[in-house]
Amino acid sequence: MPVDWVEVGKKWQEAWKQAGVWEAEPDGRPKFYLTVAYPYVSGPMHLGHARTYLIPDVIARYKRMKGFNVLFPMAYHFTGTPIVGVAKRVKNRDPQTISMLRGFGVKEEELKNFEDPMYFANYWARVSELGYRKGMELLGLSIDWRREFTTVDPHYKKFITWQYHKLWERGLIVRGKHPVKWCPSCRNPVTDHDLLEGEGVEILDFTLIKYRQGDLVFPAATLRPETIFGLTNLWLSPTARYVVALVDGEKWVVSEQAVEKLREQGKEVRVEAPYQPEFGSEVEVPLTGKRVPILPADFVDPNSCTGVVGSVPAHAPYDYVALKDLERDPIWGELAGRLTPISLIELPGYGEAPAVEVVKRMGIENQRDPKLEEATREVYREEFAKGRMRDWTGEYGGLPVSQAKVRVREDLLENGNGAVMYEFSSLPVICRCGSPCLVKVVEDQWFLNYADPKWKELALAAFSQMKLIPPETRAQYEFTVNWLREWPCTRKIGLGTPAPWTEGWIIESLSDSTIYMAYYTISHLLRQVEAEKLDDEVFDFIFQGRGEAEELGKRKGISPDLLEKMRREFEYWYPLDYRISAYELISNHLTFFVFHHSLLFPDRLPRGILSLGMVMLEGKKMSSSKGWLVTIPEAVKRYGPDGVRLYLLSGTEPWQDFNWREKEASSIIGHLNRFVSLVETSLSLPGEEETDIDRWLLSRFQKLVRKTEEAMENFETRRALQLSFFEAMREVERYLERGGSGKALREVVGDWLKLLSPFIPHLCEELWSKMGRGLLCQQKWPQPKDELLNQEVETMEDYLESVLEDAKEIAQVLGRKPKLVCLYVAAGWKKEVARKALQTADFKELMRTATEKGAPKEEAAAFIQKIQKEIREMKELGQVLHLSEEEYLRRNLEYLRRKLGAEVKVYSEEDPEKYDPIGRGAKALPLRPAIYLE
Template sequence: MVDFKAIEEKWQNKWLEEKVFEPQMDEKVPKFYITVAFPYLSGHLHVGHARTYTIPDVIARFKRMQGYNVLFPMAWHITGSPIVGIAERIKHRDPQTVYLYRDIYKVPEDILWSFEDPINIVKYFMKTARETFIRAGFSVDWSREFHTTSLFPPFSKFIEWQFLKLKEKGLVVKGTHYVRWDPIVGTPLGDHDLIEGEDVQILDYVLIKFILEENGEVAYLPAATLRPETVYGVTNMWLNPEATYVKAKIKNKDIEEVWIITKEAAYKLSFQDKEIEILEEFKGEKLIGKWVKNPVTEDEIIILPADFVDPDNATGVVMSVPAHAPFDHAALEDIKKNTNLLVKYDIDPRIVENITYVSLIKLEGYGEFPAVDESEKLSVKSQKDVEKLEQATKNIYKAEYHRGIFKIEPYKGKPVSEVKDLVAKDMTEKGIADRMYEFSDKNVISRFGNRAVVKIIHDQWFIDYGNPEWKAKAREALANMKILPESRRTQFEAILEWLDKKACVRKVGLGTPLPWDPEWVIESLSDSTIYMAYYTISRAINKYGIKGEQLVPEVFDYLFLEEKSEAREEELSEKTDIPKEFLREMKEEFEYWYPLDWRCSAKDLIPNHLTFFIFNHVAIFRKKHWPRGIAVNGFGTLEGAKMSKSKGNVLNFIDAIEENGADVVRLYIMSLAEHDSDFDWKRSEVGKLRKQIERFYELISEFAQYEEKDVELMDIDKWLLHRVNKAIKGTTEALEEFRTRTAVQWAFYSILNDLRWYMRRTEGRDDEAKRSTLRKLAGVWVRLMAPFTPHICEELWERLGGEGFVSLAEWPEPVEEWWNKTIELEEEYIKTLIEDIKEIVSVAKLENAKRAYIYTAEEWKWKVAQVVAEKKDFKAATSEVMKDPEMRKHGKGVSKLIQKLVKERAFDLKRIDEEKALRQAKDFIERETGLEIIINPEEDKGGKKKQAMPMKPAVYIE
């Protein structure tokens, strides 16, 4: 058994000792700069992360072998509130958190309790992450390592400079906006601050204030809706009789009103510019059967009971529009049948029976009441058919919004898409409507363990991604970038369009203080947009010990935005005490490495980080330094289930390496999925792959003993070298497009399969031609596999007598004289024939057969095939063939053959010498089939001879 661990340690140490992956500037060599989103260090990396980080390493290794000067740096992200939240939960001995860090992450107990201080969390996981990256064989330039936040002053000064630039350009603004908010800790929440709910939308509800008058007092029932235009078709109200409602005094600016809403709604609205004083608390049943006035139509409508009303969604007050809302239609029809329920609430059933639907929208393909038509189309029986009703709602809302024409004055004849906003605006101006922001899913949980709310914040700092001039530049950059896979471009374009102001600071958590307002801390998604530029200068900063206070904004201005100038360097040196030689070195490094060639990350970062990355680059840098490409990858599952730290269904990257070896993990992950498709980690499959890699190691070790010699090769030797050429070409093309799965298929499985076939074909041979062929294959194969399994390949390269490191060896290119398509076709011909013979024996149950007679196509059939390949048409081919008198002798056989070839579209048929191929492989075919092989005998056994077609010999077995 191969000791992978010992091999890995050996080469990891050598790489570090000799600084193999710390590139120096070299103007004579083309550069290749690739980065990947630095990991957030709240715990160990799992095998899902492994894919994100292995892809760019494979590409970096590939490009390095192609002769590029490759920079692949790494740093650590520790900005934000999650780490602080973890420290709090450890401090309070939260059982789930303690379980996660002690049992899943395997943090020693004496270290675990030190995690009450967030800085200790950071230190521990930075160390383990670095060890994991080294153990994984990542070809990282560690001389450029850094971490975020004010705990690392040089980078913190870079972030301060970035924000000063954005503010100078008017792109950081102060204002009022809604944000996700942790109500317990009191801080805005970015995507990375959430345990659950990253993808949950914030919905903008219009609250229409229906009027309840009792005993001379007025209270409002604010019905929450996403379709304010349907207020003209309200037939009744829905309240949940079992939910807790409150009568509350609502103060909003200069307006003071009494509202009736659920207790949960009152809590959430208190974060949205409303002072709320609870006057009374009661069950919803108290209001069932009462009447309220529609503030727009002034119709009196009844309040009906509905247990489907979620008190924790919006206000818990729902208006019913059965003509255009499938759920309302189903609920209304159900309640008409439930006389006992109506009697319970002292409602006359005739009132409900006489409710008349109001048609508001003309929609082609539907009648007066589209919700009714769609419900019938989907066979909705009752409100319990939730899935069907959700689909009906989706269908109707979409159709009405895009194609509907409004039928009610004063908006008659206008598209619904226009009317929606007009109605909302008009009602708001009249004071009969308000706003409420609500999550589309209630499960939005912060990393502090608290349920989030939507809060309106005043005097908050935002990055203004809605700025039209900025968007235009971002569009231009995106249009000129490569996006892999290309299918993701439309998503980038859509996000770029809807992106608006984004809160960029908070009051808690680790980070860099906002330079002009230091009580705020810059949040994690805002300090991680252009750090790829910092990597280019970080080597010099780390090497020369340049301090944060020396990195004044003018230094970054010069390094990143100005032309090279000795006078400017002298001026800055005098101001900062940074030697001008150091400034020159940093300036040259940036100019050499930028622009960034590729940015890599997982697809969940498209809506935020990756799009912000484009925006911030075009805002700050000159056009020549705008990024060139983004590559997106998918996620990973574990044994078919989504990985979840909280549920313990997670496999740490380092544990996978410990269990299987780094090269096995790397190759397995790279072989599972392409681009942004997801993969599933299966332990049983990993075990199988390990055996195949061990076989690869044994084969190359064996071939290393052979010598390459200039000897006459047999056709099967030439076939193997031709296939090696195809593997080189296929692997190279796939890696150029980040298609790692396809690359692995070519570099590993294709060669492995071809080699198995070759060894079968050459069984019993032990000559110089065979040994030389296998030695040639070994030299190529090791290099093709080096990006995927670098440790084993370094060891094998050494055994092969290769110079230096295989990591720096020349990437193989196809050898012109190895190409031989004809021999490949001959070999495919032999493979297919063997399979056909075995199938005939099996199907016809000829287990006792002794011999097989093989008939190849006659010369005239090949001539017909060549004409068909040229003409690609039955009539044209027939006309051409029949010009030849010799052909006409074969009568209807010619016509039938042309018809068959055209039907099978056999237009790419390449000619080989079938009989030669058969005679050369005769012994092998006999060995594989166990039959005596007789080729083209005079006797036409079973009348099979005439059935022979070009590349499809006829077979008779007896």
């Protein structure tokens, strides 16, 4: 009878809820506390989110079965501008946003409600069937829902206020001028959480080099000012619109798009007139005084910096390729052909012009070749690391490129031939409100001062004590700590906690989510207190043990017993054992999290971080706004909660990216049906006899238990699932095919369900219930029973399978199905020599053993030479050389005949009556029978 996967899921989710099995209270057991990044609720929960929350769920379930008291809580992130932005788009009836909501089942009469940011956020958090609470429940996550909160709850705002009072007291909140990602529509700084596109993009500090033509200045942006000595020409876009603008008293030629950027970076800009590029005209190069032409290039992006680009073809692959392309132009080809790359950097291992060399080596032929990016990275990386300025560059000659870059920039700025401009490392960068972002230098922004050297020391010391998974992320964390400077921590608009040290500002989303793990420990108890009563003294008592509960409680109107209980909860659960979040958050959230803990909880530092890879759908990143996703109800309807869990968890390890492919996912129900069939078979087999294959299964299963536990301890959830599900099924199927009586299978099936309970808990509970043993999730994790290990029986079973495979391979080579298969086991003297060869490599001693057993000398010598080459492979088999191969094969004749579909006869090589028409028997080796087919 087919399983109704959805109904099985609902049944056991309700059973767990009624039993309250996920509600964690302090007790005498060792604790394990893990958290995962709470979701930003700007749309429905999809499969990308599902894997993020399934991995900690598997770990939590495993740790409970290992005897730990586990806390796995959840909350919702409402803070910031994205939710406000999308609600605004609903109010403005933005077609894409309205279409998205309708596509997710929002009715016409409900749309008005979504203009309210709080309604919008709460809908996706708790109300919608496509939202996060319902999605997590559908997947069976083992969350303590009593601790649920949002980041705009009054109690949480009081907690964040306490945090920022502490930071203010330590002088770590500063005000100043700083370049930030800026949305000109929202009039707000933005961070990655606020973006539709451009997550992870950095702000780069460009040098503008002023090339002059009469009273006009052509400011070309570069990250490599030292290459000015190799300039051959300027590039302008032939299709972009340029203007002449008065910038700080100079007439600059820039793209139209650059005007607002320059203004937002503190420059006085007044547009005077449009500018039509005069290609072929010349400009003067500062520092060198030479004149170079202005030429057209399609690769110039008017949205990037000023839209003016300097050309250094010897050291910039894009410039070299653009110049070669232009040589084919009927108008500009002749002029371009006269421009020769100028080498200004000496680079070991490369010729005069590294860019030219790399372009030719990679076979790049035009400006549209994607390999140009790779070529550019190679040249820039190698020249910065190993290059030196050539002697002809004057005072810069002999300097490493890394030093020359700084010196040339300083000189250009000092003599008025340079300026500074900030730009993104890649474009576009789009705010969630839909507007393109730019870099703005803000004057009165509030920052968290991550540049503070003492704070950096605390953070690095904290990281040094932590377990980081995967280990290679340690270098990324340390780099981020050292790289971080001031971080804009406030916004003018959006949801969140008002900055307590000033009016009119709200703490932004990556700055109010650094220590909420501590808040979880008491969130369910704080509801018993009016938010107005929560101040710094209350949180000082709970988190730092300052004051006395009795006296504090009387003054604040809070039960002293409740205060004591909250203090005990915090002390029991903290420190956090593991933080789990996305790999891409290493450069901000995860590092911030450690910075803040190092300052506020120096004696209760987090113990570890697990970084997660991304989930893609058919090779593309999932996106609610673009409609490229699969919702949780949709996936569960197709595959059931355990089908979704099995597929998401079995593909890659947590820190690796995962690609959901519908074609692959559709096969998952077949695997689950196989599993159900095997378990039900185990419960129906009546046999009591213990045969070799029973002993084999018992032995193999103990190893699977041990290996699965090792994988789980390392958070290798994919490996654990591959072992406990797929490999275990293959072993059970082999057992049944070999005619196992059922005795061993009945012995292991209970532990098998325990191993799989963290991964496919609903189905395992259903099957466990047929054994009448209570809730499976509350059982102890199985322990391997060493007394059941039996390497001898495992080796002989492997031997039997290798004989089968050899026979099948020979049949395949012959190209016909055999009617008769003859197996010849090695002569007794060969086994004696093999056993001796495991102890010594002395040829004479091995010959003596052979001749004493009656072996012909020539045959013995040839055998010894062969066995000495192969003896390494036989070391595991040495322990079974004493067994009779002939007897073992005869005992399994029926199995061999069934698998080979032919008559099978077994002979000893020494049997004078054997059927051996072509003398194959003499080729037999110990544990490798000779085979004859006809």
